[in-house]
Amino acid sequence: MFPSTHPPSMGSMGLASNNAPDMLWFDTFVHPDEIVDSKDHMPEYEYTVTGLKRIKKRDRIQLGTPVVVNGKALALFRHGDKHFFAIQQICPHAGGNLAMGDIEEIDRMLCVSCPRHKWPFVLHTGDCLVTEDLRAEQYPVEIRTTNGLRSIFVGFSGLNQTLFYEDDF
Ligand code: FES
Numbered sequence: 001m002f003p004s005t006h007p008p009s010m011g012s013m014g015l016a017s018n019n020a021p022d023m024l025w026f027d028t029f030v031h032p033d034e035i036v037d038s039k040d041h042m043p044e045y046e047y048t049v050t051g052l053k054r055i056k057k058r059d060r061i062q063l064g065t066p067v068v069v070n071g072k073a074l075a076l077f078r079h080g081d082k083h084f085f086a087i088q089q090i091c092p093h094a095g096g097n098l099a100m101g102d103i104e105e106i107d108r109m110l111c112v113s114c115p116r117h118k119w120p121f122v123l124h125t126g127d128c129l130v131t132e133d134l135r136a137e138q139y140p141v142e143i144r145t146t147n148g149l150r151s152i153f154v155g156f157s158g159l160n161q162t163l164f165y166e167d168d169f
Contacts, residue, residue, distance in 0.1 A: 085123040100115045
């Protein structure tokens with residue numbers, strides 16, 4: 001995966017904040033249509049005497065697409081045609097696989113709920129809604145067209161230094 005510092009090419013669609021021109025952008029080689037649209041798989045709720053209750057689903061669909069870019073395991077999510085997200089795949093609480101989490105709207109914030117203890121993380125910021133002490137790494141995403149092929153790019157502020165040995169420098 002080769003990073004790029006180029007601004008988005010013609011025909012690409014900026015989907016997250018792109019006000020950091022010095023970012024390194026990595027191609028995930030994932031076409032946007034390959035990612036399951038979470039809008040089609042939102043959890044359902046019903047009102048009971050004890051309050052709002054979530055209806056258990058029979059089938060679990062994995063909404064997140066796992067990728068490794070810049071040495072980081074990420075989960076890519078899609079919500080409708082315009083909203084794409086990249087968040088660290090391993091839950092910062094206790095290692096749950098966020099790629100297998102549900103996407104739900106909580107207090108008007110789109111969140112991924114960890115499949116392990118159900119703690120929600122805001123997809124736009126990575127903030128954990130259970131505790132301020134935890135935050136999932138969250139990265140900007142763009143769709144770019146390269147040689148006629150559309151794919152998801154993820155932006156990083158620099159190369160992951162853990163990919164290098166000290167002697168390399
Ligand atoms: S491991 Fe994710 S909420 Fe606990």
